[in-house]
Amino acid sequence: MHKFSLGKILLDGHDLKDLQLKWLREQMGLVSQEPALFATTIAANILFGKEDADMNQIIKAAKVANAHSFIDGLPDGYQTQVGEGGTQLSGGQKQRIAIARAVLRNPKILLLDEATSALDAESELIVQKALENIMSNRTTIVVAHRLSTIRNVDSIVVLKNGQVVESGTHLELMSKNGEYASLVSLQASQILTSSSSISRSGSSKHSSFRELSDNQNYEEDLKSISIRELQPSDQGLSSNTASIPSILDLLKLNAPEWPYAILGSVGAVLAGMEAPLFAFGITHILTAFYSPNGSKIKEEVDRMALIFVGVAAITIPIYLLLHYFYTLMGERLTARVRLLMFSAILQNEVAWFDLDENSTGSLTAMLAADATLVRSALADRLSTIVQNVALTVTAFAIAFTLSWKLTSVVVACLPLLIGASITEQLFLKGFGGDYSHSYSRATSLAGEAIANIRTVAAFGAEDRISLQFASELNKPNKQSFLRGHISGFGYGITQLFAFCSYALGLWYASILIKQKESNFGDIMKSFMILIITALAIAETLALTPEIVRGSQALGSVFSILRRKTAINPNDPNSKMVTDVKGEIEFKNVSFKYPMRPDITIFQNLNLKVSAGKSLAVVGQSGSGKSTVISLVMRFYDPTSGSVMIDECDIKSLNLRSLRTRIGLVQQEPALFSTTVYENIKYGKEEASEIEVMKAAKAANAHEFISRMGEGYRTEVGGRGVQLSGGQKQRVAIARAILKDPSILLLDEATSALDTVSERLVQEALDKLMEGRTTILVAHRLSTVCNADSIAVLQQGKVAEIGSHERLIAKPGSIYKQLVSLQQENGCDC
Numbered sequence: 001m002h003k004f005s006l007g008k009i010l011l012d013g014h015d016l017k018d019l020q021l022k023w024l025r026e027q028m029g030l031v032s033q034e035p036a037l038f039a040t041t042i043a044a045n046i047l048f049g050k051e052d053a054d055m056n057q058i059i060k061a062a063k064v065a066n067a068h069s070f071i072d073g074l075p076d077g078y079q080t081q082v083g084e085g086g087t088q089l090s091g092g093q094k095q096r097i098a099i100a101r102a103v104l105r106n107p108k109i110l111l112l113d114e115a116t117s118a119l120d121a122e123s124e125l126i127v128q129k130a131l132e133n134i135m136s137n138r139t140t141i142v143v144a145h146r147l148s149t150i151r152n153v154d155s156i157v158v159l160k161n162g163q164v165v166e167s168g169t170h171l172e173l174m175s176k177n178g179e180y181a182s183l184v185s186l187q188a189s190q191i192l193t194s195s196s197s198i199s200r201s202g203s204s205k206h207s208s209f210r211e212l213s214d215n216q217n218y219e220e221d222l223k224s225i226s227i228r229e230l231q232p233s234d235q236g237l238s239s240n241t242a243s244i245p246s247i248l249d250l251l252k253l254n255a256p257e258w259p260y261a262i263l264g265s266v267g268a269v270l271a272g273m274e275a276p277l278f279a280f281g282i283t284h285i286l287t288a289f290y291s292p293n294g295s296k297i298k299e300e301v302d303r304m305a306l307i308f309v310g311v312a313a314i315t316i317p318i319y320l321l322l323h324y325f326y327t328l329m330g331e332r333l334t335a336r337v338r339l340l341m342f343s344a345i346l347q348n349e350v351a352w353f354d355l356d357e358n359s360t361g362s363l364t365a366m367l368a369a370d371a372t373l374v375r376s377a378l379a380d381r382l383s384t385i386v387q388n389v390a391l392t393v394t395a396f397a398i399a400f401t402l403s404w405k406l407t408s409v410v411v412a413c414l415p416l417l418i419g420a421s422i423t424e425q426l427f428l429k430g431f432g433g434d435y436s437h438s439y440s441r442a443t444s445l446a447g448e449a450i451a452n453i454r455t456v457a458a459f460g461a462e463d464r465i466s467l468q469f470a471s472e473l474n475k476p477n478k479q480s481f482l483r484g485h486i487s488g489f490g491y492g493i494t495q496l497f498a499f500c501s502y503a504l505g506l507w508y509a510s511i512l513i514k515q516k517e518s519n520f521g522d523i524m525k526s527f528m529i530l531i532i533t534a535l536a537i538a539e540t541l542a543l544t545p546e547i548v549r550g551s552q553a554l555g556s557v558f559s560i561l562r563r564k565t566a567i568n569p570n571d572p573n574s575k576m577v578t579d580v581k582g583e584i585e586f587k588n589v590s591f592k593y594p595m596r597p598d599i600t601i602f603q604n605l606n607l608k609v610s611a612g613k614s615l616a617v618v619g620q621s622g623s624g625k626s627t628v629i630s631l632v633m634r635f636y637d638p639t640s641g642s643v644m645i646d647e648c649d650i651k652s653l654n655l656r657s658l659r660t661r662i663g664l665v666q667q668e669p670a671l672f673s674t675t676v677y678e679n680i681k682y683g684k685e686e687a688s689e690i691e692v693m694k695a696a697k698a699a700n701a702h703e704f705i706s707r708m709g710e711g712y713r714t715e716v717g718g719r720g721v722q723l724s725g726g727q728k729q730r731v732a733i734a735r736a737i738l739k740d741p742s743i744l745l746l747d748e749a750t751s752a753l754d755t756v757s758e759r760l761v762q763e764a765l766d767k768l769m770e771g772r773t774t775i776l777v778a779h780r781l782s783t784v785c786n787a788d789s790i791a792v793l794q795q796g797k798v799a800e801i802g803s804h805e806r807l808i809a810k811p812g813s814i815y816k817q818l819v820s821l822q823q824e825n826g827c828d829c
């Protein structure tokens with residue numbers, strides 16, 4: 001909810017600013033133009049409408065939204081995972097789930113922002129009726145581009161340049177011949193045959209929504225669904241785990257930084273030698289105070305003090321050498337690993353991203369954290385090892401020279417110390433476990449919640465999201481608690497062995513002095529060197545958890561780097577594409593989505609588009625219309641059969657070069673968090689500013705872009721949140737126009753546009769389609785009437801194909817029934 005600088009918004013006479021926001025949003029139900037779903041089950045997504053609803057209420061809400069039939073047909077029904085952002089569902093299916101979510105809430109105020117824009121004709125008719133029923137006796141605000149959906153509302157407000165220019169009923173506004181009448185006439189010009197709208201249901205009828213809310217006598221054996229029951233399942237998901245790479249693999253990866261590693265190692269050796277030499281010097285001064293020759297005390301102390309000053313001065317370049325070059329090596333390694341990981345991620349096929357473990361949150365968390373931990377596994381580990389080796393060798397050399405007997409006793413205890421340290425590391429590794437999956441799930445959930453904050457806020461789901469986030473952290477939290485106790489006990493054992501070793505050494509030192517086998521000075525120097533050496537080693541053991549975590553991170557990092565994508569866009573054996581005529585053919589194509597192998601999308605599908613011609617693909621939601629586009633783009637490979645372009649199987653073509661000749665405008669346009677100019681320029685990287693502006697004008701985007709404060713340099717925000725749905729769609733169309741493709745794929749390319757913009761953009765698209773092979777996917781049949789051929793998909797096959805006139809004239813035509821349904825619903829078809 002945005003703040004406004006002037007004026008008031010009143011609800012029942014109360015300023016919205018004075019009302020408790022959580023309570024206010026509980027009274028509202030929202031269906032957005034671009035429905036936001038979360039990466040959990042269908043039932044859990046609907047439950048966002050009403051957290052304490054049971055399964056019976058969920059099913060009733062889904063039936064009202066005409067969603068129950070397609071949900072019931074899924075293998076897991078209401079427990080089906082929708083994927084990140086609902087990617088496992090079609091646009092119409094997502095919209096119906098969003099409507100069911102709003103229906104479940106039974107709100108006092110209903111907000112509909114193009115609520116039926118993504119539905120096919122049959123579903124739209126049913127859902128529109130349901131919406132009209134639930135609008136009865138309920139304050140409703142409808143935002144619509146398709147004016148046929150608002151003819152029966154009590155009042156219509158026409159906005160222009162941020163102000164109300166007209167208001168009234170449909171009949172009143174039509175009689176004024178003003179802005180509204182102009183919009184209606186523009187839309188009417190697109191209607192091929194006259195149609196009549198459905199009269200609004202009378203108040204005497206019982207609406208489905210009221211039946212849902214009033215019928216509270218449910219079967220006793222139906223249990224409420226808790227958040228825990230609706231959490232995504234881990235079963236069936238492939239893991240990123242891989243064997244831990246060897247140190248040789250890391251060194252190969254870090255090969256360009258070997259000179260830095262050598263210079264850093266020189267600093268590490270000198271730094272390691274410093275501790276035992278310091279112990280020797282300080283003990284030498286202490287023993288000098290007890291020397292019987294008092295006349296030489298001051299002379300000896302002065303000499304050692306000067307040595308300490310010299311060492312102090314040398315320490316600065318030593319540690320500068322150590323930290324600078326190891327840090328430089330580590331940061332360059334981190335940057336290289338991140339770049340390699342990101343490049344490897346982008347090379348993977350789309351099906352890989354459908355896996356729950358490869359969600360946006362998981363992958364970005366891996367890029368942010370694991371690449372840094374690789375540095376710990378190599379740079380920090382190498383620094384620690386070199387420094388400790390130098391320290392140990394120097395300490396033993398001095399200690400054995402001074403008193404080999406005492407040193408031998410202390411060294412004999414080293415297996416106990418080393419064993420205790422190894423045990424501690426095993427505790428840290430074994431009981432710490434790999435929490436990356438749990439943390440990535442939590443990160444993914446947080447990312448989704450932030451990205452869809454409008455939906456979270458609209459349904460008052462902040463507390464519920466927080467609970468889900470906390471539940472994702474329960475497992476690592478419990479294991480961390482256990483790890484802390486056990487590793488603490490292991491560290492205590494380490495210290496026990498250490499102090500027992502010191503006690504043994506002191507006892508044996510007293511024996512040596514008593515038997516006059518060694519003098520006090522040598523004994524003290526030797527013992528102090530060994531103690532300070534042990535303390536220095538213990539201090540470096542504080543890095544153990546980071547090193548262990550770095551080793552664990554290597555598995556996930558190298559699993560990505562080593563993975564061979566199933567669809568390689570740069571296959572060296574593929575044929576480079578320099579020119580595309582545009583003939584597309586599906587030969588006996590069968591297809592199942594990898595995440596849903598039990599559902600057949602296509603079964604021996606045969607479809608052909610001649611070069612330079614246009615094909616419209618229509619059918620009910622979930623019939624596979626968008627899948628046709630996905631297969632042409634080779635986001636997926638068919639289970640069997642071939643997709644041919646210019647009589648070549650696309651599997652044999654270089655995918656990157658092929659995609660440069662294909663333009664795509666999706667139903668939900670994807671914009672990047674950069675400027676409008678840069679978003680359009682993605683269509684053609686070397687395009688000039690004039691070309692970008694021409695493309696924007698052709699897409700009817702130049703006018704609104706120019707009105708923005710920074711024009712083409714305006715930041716669109718994450719996912720283009722600073723732009724409206726229609727503006728985002730026009731930017732996406734401009735991007736496709738700039739690309740000047742041989743093949744054009746339009747997936748509901750004008751679904752988010754208002755009447756004026758749709759007419760202008762449709763004209764631009766018609767011009768763009770000339771001489772290009774075009775595949776259009778649409779629910780609104782008015783946009784496909786001029787296509788050279790229209791294919792009606794049903795049950796994974798082409799049920800009908802032909803021109804608009806031919807299919808309309810065919811008795812009992814499925815296409816004719818779809819057109820009739822849209823006409824019956826008052827739609828422009």
